[in-house]
Amino acid sequence: xxxxxxxxxxxxxxxxxxLIGKSSREFGKSLKxxxxxxxxxxxxxFPEGSKLPSARxxxxxxxxxxxxxxxxxxxxxxxxxxxxxxxxxxREKGQFSSxxxxxxxxxxxxxxxxxxxxxxxxxxxxxSMEGILSDPVYGSxxxxxxxxxxxxxxxxxxxxxxxxxx
Amino acid sequence: xxxxxxxxxxxxxxxAVAYTLCKAGYKVAVLEKGRLIKRDEFSxxxxxxxxxxxxxxxxxxxxxxxxxxxxxxxxxxxxxESGWSFWNGNIVxxxxxxxxxxxxxxxxxxxxxxxxxxxxxxANVADWPIGYEELEPYYxxxxxxxxxxxxxxxxxxxxxRSTPDFPQPPTKENDVVKLIDKSCKAxxxxxxxxxxxxxxxxxxxxxxxxxxxxxxxYGCSSGAKGSSREALLKPALATGNLTLxxxxxxxxxxxxxxxxxxxxxxxDTITGKEKKIFAKMFVVAAQAHESARLLLNSANEHHPHGxxxxxxxxxxxxxxxxxGSGQGELHQESLKEIKFEDLMKTGLFVNRSIMDWYFIDxxxxxxxxxxxxxxxxxxxxxxxxxxxxxxxxxxxxWGKALGQKLVKQFTGxxxxxxxxxxxxxxxxxxxxxxxxxxxxxxxxxxxxxxxxAHPHDLEVGKYIAKKCEKVLEEMGAENIxxxxxxxxxxxxIAGGCRFGNDPKTSVLNKYCQAHDLPNLFVAxxxxxxxxxxxPYTWTIxxxxxxxxxxxxxxxxxxK
Numbered sequence: 001x002x003x004x005x006x007x008x009x010x011x012x013x014x015x016x017x018x019l020i021g022k023s024s025r026e027f028g029k030s031l032k033x034x035x036x037x038x039x040x041x042x043x044x045x046f047p048e049g050s051k052l053p054s055a056r057x058x059x060x061x062x063x064x065x066x067x068x069x070x071x072x073x074x075x076x077x078x079x080x081x082x083x084x085x086x087x088x089x090x091r092e093k094g095q096f097s098s099x100x101x102x103x104x105x106x107x108x109x110x111x112x113x114x115x116x117x118x119x120x121x122x123x124x125x126x127x128s129m130e131g132i133l134s135d136p137v138y139g140s141x142x143x144x145x146x147x148x149x150x151x152x153x154x155x156x157x158x159x160x161x162x163x164x165x166x
Numbered sequence: 167x168x169x170x171x172x173x174x175x176x177x178x179x180x181x182a183v184a185y186t187l188c189k190a191g192y193k194v195a196v197l198e199k200g201r202l203i204k205r206d207e208f209s210x211x212x213x214x215x216x217x218x219x220x221x222x223x224x225x226x227x228x229x230x231x232x233x234x235x236x237x238x239x240x241x242x243x244x245x246x247e248s249g250w251s252f253w254n255g256n257i258v259x260x261x262x263x264x265x266x267x268x269x270x271x272x273x274x275x276x277x278x279x280x281x282x283x284x285x286x287x288x289a290n291v292a293d294w295p296i297g298y299e300e301l302e303p304y305y306x307x308x309x310x311x312x313x314x315x316x317x318x319x320x321x322x323x324x325x326x327r328s329t330p331d332f333p334q335p336p337t338k339e340n341d342v343v344k345l346i347d348k349s350c351k352a353x354x355x356x357x358x359x360x361x362x363x364x365x366x367x368x369x370x371x372x373x374x375x376x377x378x379x380x381x382x383x384y385g386c387s388s389g390a391k392g393s394s395r396e397a398l399l400k401p402a403l404a405t406g407n408l409t410l411x412x413x414x415x416x417x418x419x420x421x422x423x424x425x426x427x428x429x430x431x432x433x434d435t436i437t438g439k440e441k442k443i444f445a446k447m448f449v450v451a452a453q454a455h456e457s458a459r460l461l462l463n464s465a466n467e468h469h470p471h472g473x474x475x476x477x478x479x480x481x482x483x484x485x486x487x488x489x490g491s492g493q494g495e496l497h498q499e500s501l502k503e504i505k506f507e508d509l510m511k512t513g514l515f516v517n518r519s520i521m522d523w524y525f526i527d528x529x530x531x532x533x534x535x536x537x538x539x540x541x542x543x544x545x546x547x548x549x550x551x552x553x554x555x556x557x558x559x560x561x562x563x564w565g566k567a568l569g570q571k572l573v574k575q576f577t578g579x580x581x582x583x584x585x586x587x588x589x590x591x592x593x594x595x596x597x598x599x600x601x602x603x604x605x606x607x608x609x610x611x612x613x614x615x616x617x618x619a620h621p622h623d624l625e626v627g628k629y630i631a632k633k634c635e636k637v638l639e640e641m642g643a644e645n646i647x648x649x650x651x652x653x654x655x656x657x658x659i660a661g662g663c664r665f666g667n668d669p670k671t672s673v674l675n676k677y678c679q680a681h682d683l684p685n686l687f688v689a690x691x692x693x694x695x696x697x698x699x700x701p702y703t704w705t706i707x708x709x710x711x712x713x714x715x716x717x718x719x720x721x722x723x724x725k
Contacts, residue, residue, distance in 0.1 A: 044564070051569030072218055074249075075226070112562065121562055126553060133549045134213040149569070150576040152548050155210030155380030157387050163214045164207065 027078060031065055034085035038064060040097040041088070041121075042128050044104045053145040055128060063131030063140040064124075072163060077123065084120030135159050169195045169409070170721055172430055172445035174416045174460065177260020178703055179689040179710035180451035181394025181402070185311070186714025188407040192721055195409040195443060196399070197432060199223075200256035202412045203263075205396065208385030212547050216383050221264070222253035227607040230455070233616040235595075240616065244604060252615065252656045254453060258412050259395025261453070261657060262703070266382030267363035267391055268540050269314055270700035271305045271325045271708075273524060274298035279589070279696050283535055289591035289620050290483055292695040295667045295676040302328055304708035309333060309361075312392035312707055313369050316361035316517075323524040324358070337366045337375050337515045341508035342496070342582060346518045346541055348503060349640035355633075360517040360540060363392035363703070372396055377513030379546050411443075417610055418464040419448055419686070421473055427686050433608055446724065447717055451689040451710070455484065455598045458662035458692060459613035462600050474673050474680035474688075479664060481598040484615065485697045487658035488623035489537055489586035490650030492634055493544065494643025497579045502642050509580050516542050516582075520637075523630050524699060537588030537630055537699035544581035551576070582643060584634040586627050588699045590654070591620035598662055619652035660691035660702055677716040678709070684720075689713045 039061040046055035055061070068078045089096055092107050099107060111117030131140030133147065137159050140146075147153045170192035173180045180196055187194045200221070214220045223229075225246040232250065233240045245251055255261030275282050277294040285291065306328050308314070316332040318324075336359050343357075350357040364375050364386075372389035381391070389396045402408040413435040420442070421427045429442040450457045458481040462472040472480050498506045523536040544551065555575050556563050563571055590596075595618025600611040627650035638646045666672030669681035678693045680686040689710045691702045698705065 045568070047565055050566045051573045072220070072224065109561075118562075125556060125562060125564065129552050129556070130213060130217065130549055133552055135211055137211075138213060147548065150548065150552070150572060152546070152551075152576055154212065154548065155378040155384070155546075156376075157209045159209040159211035159214065163218065163220055164203065164209070164211065 027082070028069060030082050031069065034082050034089075035061065035065065036097050037085040037089055038081070038124065040104070041085075041108065041124055044101070044108065045121075045125060046128055046132065047101075052149050053132060053142075055132075058132050058140045058142055058146065060128045060131040060140055063138060064127045066139065067127060067130065070163070080120065081123060081127070084116070084123070087116065087120070138162055167444070169193050169443070169445040171195075171447040171449055171717060172197065172443055173449040173451055173689075174430065175260065175451035175453065175457075175690065176258050176394060176399060176410070176412075177255070177451065177453065177690070178262045178394050178706045179691070179713075180449070181259065181262070181398035182308075182707050182710035183449050183451065183687075183689050183714040183717065184408055185398040185402045186711055187718055187721075188402040188405040190718040190721075191405075191407065192718065193407050193409075194402070195411060195445065197414045197416055197430065197443070198258050198260075198410070198412045199415045199435065200258065200412065202258040202410070203385060205385070205387060205389055208263075208387050210378060210380040210384055212380075212549055215264075215385075216547055217549065219251070221255050221257050222251055223256060225249070225251055228253070228612070229604070229606070230612055231601045231604055231614045233614065235618065242614070244612075250656070252455065252613075252659075254657045258410065259393045259399060262393040263385045263391070263395060264383050265363065265391070265393075265703060266542070267703075268519070268542075268701060269361050269363050269704040270519070270538060272298070272301075272698035272700060272705050273323060273325050275525065276696065276698040277301075279535065283533075286591060286620070286622060289593050289622070291591060292664070292666065292671075294695060295665055295672075298325060301705070301708050301712065302326070304711045305704060307711050308704060308707035311711075312363050312397045313365045313372065313390075314361050314363050314392065314704070315366040317359040319356075319358055321356055321358060321521055323521045332361060334366045334369070336517050337362055337364050338377060339517050340511060340514040340543070341504040342516055342543075342580075343518055345503045345641050346516070346637070349637055350520070352640055353636060355520060355522050355637065358519045358521055360515075360519045361704075362515065362517060364515075365390040365392070371400065379513040382545065383547070415608055416452075416460060417608060418460065419450075419473060421464065421466065421469055421683060421686075424468050425683055427473070427683055447685050447687065447721065449687045449689050449713075449717065450692075453690055454659045454662045454692045455613050455615060457688050457690055458484075458598045459600065459611075461663070461688075463610050469682070474663070474682050474686060476682050477670055477673060479671065479673050481662050482594075483592035483661045483664055483695065484596045484598050484659065485590040485592050485661040485694065486596075486654035486656075487587050487697060487701065488590040488619065488652075488654075489588045489627045490631060490648060491583055491585045492631055492638070492646065492648030493581050493583045494635075494638035494641070494646040495579045495581050496641070496643055500642055500644065512546065520634075523633060526629070531629070534626065535589055535699065536626060537586055539630060539634055540585045540587070542583050542585065544583055582638065582641065584638070584648075586630045586634065586650070587701060588623065588626045588630065589696060590623055592661060592696065593618055593620050617654055619654070624650060624652055658702060660694040660697045663688045663692035664695045665693040666695065678713045679716070687713055687717060
């Protein structure tokens with residue numbers, strides 16, 4: 001299946017063409033609007049008290065925002081990250097972030113039952129894990145806490161700049 | 167300025183030709199689309215190298231279109247839609263920077279597959295116009311120049327050597343090889359030490375391997391890996407005869423006459439400025455599918471179907487490495503023979519191959535060409551390993567359950583894998599042509615790859631996979647599975663410019679010189695009519711050294 005179709009399958013909104021056409025700076029604004037939702041989802045997926053470091057302690061939301069805003073990042077997926085968060089809020093009447101932990105679990109498991117929601121949650125999971133388990137130069141995996149939790153460490157030499165910007 | 171030779175591409179074959187010509191005193195320009203990343207600029211950054219398009223083009227800028235058969239119909243999908251990239255390391259030194267370096271020579275019978283096994287219906291198998299004995303001296307030369315470490319052991323399917331052993335001993339090995347050896351012996355299988363393009367000892371300007379644990383998919387920070395950049399381009403630059411032009415995209419070659427290429431039309435990928443580069447000889451080494459595409463894109467009134475295509479064979483008989491892979495889990499509680507802490511030691515290699523099934527001649531199974539097997543640990547990349555284990559029964563695992571699952575996975579077991587390499591039979595449904603509508607950001611038609619596989623490839627792969635699963639069972643591995651499919655590995659690609667003695671049925675002659683244009687050569691894996699049942703890299707290095715020597719001779723004669 002073609003990726004764009006795969007991403008939007010089952011969406012209430014569909015990926016809106018104006019969003020696809022936006023520059024990374026304009027994306028910054030759209031991202032800001034969904035930041036709170038994404039933060040809440042990440043904190044639910046990676047909570048405090050787990051054997052893995054939490055999303056909150058690893059700055060995973062900042063990592064996600066910087067990652068999808070990078071010029072090398074796939075523009076379709078960038079749009080999908082934003083639209084998926086909007087869709088979750090539509091489903092939860094704009095209240096997702098203020099739900100209790102049990103209600104969030106119910107909301108996300110229900111969202112996961114749709115193809116679209118399942119793809120979006122997978123993407124948020126990927127973008128969170130990439131932060132927690134990538135080199136600390138990217139601003140997450142602080143003090144290598146993600147690597148320590150799994151007893152697996154990145155190879156040497158470590159990167160000194162992000163995305164080998166020479 | 168008119169160079170003695172212009173080489174398009176700086177990977178294994180481009181580097182080998184450049185090295186040979188520069189050492190012989192000829193002025194060479196190597197044109198490389200990608201940028202130069204020097205040894206001390208490489209790092210083990212999983213995010214950059216393995217999860218983003220940092221060393222390959224952005225698929226929205228440059229891509230391929232892929233034709234696959236769906237419900238009996240050929241369906242075309244651009245790779246920017248599928249995300250299935252067919253680029254392999256577009257930096258100086260090409261994908262040789264990123265290889266794992268498991269290298270084998272082809273067997274003498276691989277050069278005469280049709281004579282030995284006869285015609286297979288639906289496959290275009292052809293004998294090579296040269297034999298193993300003609301390539302052997304160059305396999306040996308490549309072994310020395312690239313620095314292939316290993317240990318020769320006699321085996322009925324190991325090709326003969328002109329030197330007694332490898333120039334360097336094997337790299338250090340994880341204790342798991344003891345378990346593999348013992349298990350193979352129990353099954354009457356002979357495990358062999360894998361020759362590896364990684365130095366176990368210092369060699370000139372290159373330092374020995376420092377066992378970083380992140381080798382394949384990454385550039386090497388000690389120079390131990392035998393990449394074209396370290397082993398060939400650096401010494402070529404030291405001669406003062408090489409002009410290395412990175413960030414240089416070749417649009418097409420211009421042949422204003424029927425029998426001569428005059429110049430390459432190139433674009434500076436930073437400034438967008440276009441210019442012509444003149445030379446006496448032109449060597450295309452852009453990786454099989456891209457080399458054919460460049461020659462097709464060079465069509466003009468003298469060569470209406472593309473350069474070197476009077477046979478109509480250009481782009482045809484593209485091949486990959488067929489086979490598949492499998493995996494099993496070695497758990498702490500059930501591990502036998504070796505200590506768990508030794509199994510978990512990182513950085514050391516699993517240098518083991520099996521060649522016992524390279525040729526099958528069995529009273530029950532019959533007589534057919536088989537393949538080779540490599541053992542390795544699951545790639546050590548942390549993010550990708552973690553992402554493999556974040557779902558259960560179709561649902562994502564998250565929260566505390568995810569933490570528990572991943573910690574158990576990472577600290578209580580290690581996964582051992584095998585990879586099978588068998589022949590991808592060349593056939594009429596596997597070729598590269600030009601897409602009629604899609605163009606890259608430089609305005610050139612993109613390559614359209616039709617990816618049809620012969621069913622025989624799958625049968626061979628499955629036959630070997632079953633035997634490999636038995637080895638994993640004997641090792642005490644759990645949850646063993648294997649996957650053999652006709653989906654091609656995009657990093658093991660060859661063919662498209664077959665060499666042969668007959669200009670009516672082949673693109674190149676036995677020296678990889680175009681039948682139609684004496685000053686045009688194709689040095690990469692495009693020339694291969696069949697690919698053998700081992701990774702191509704050593705053969706690419708060896709053949710390009712042979713081709714380089716022939717071009718040097720031709721240049722001497724021109725003088």
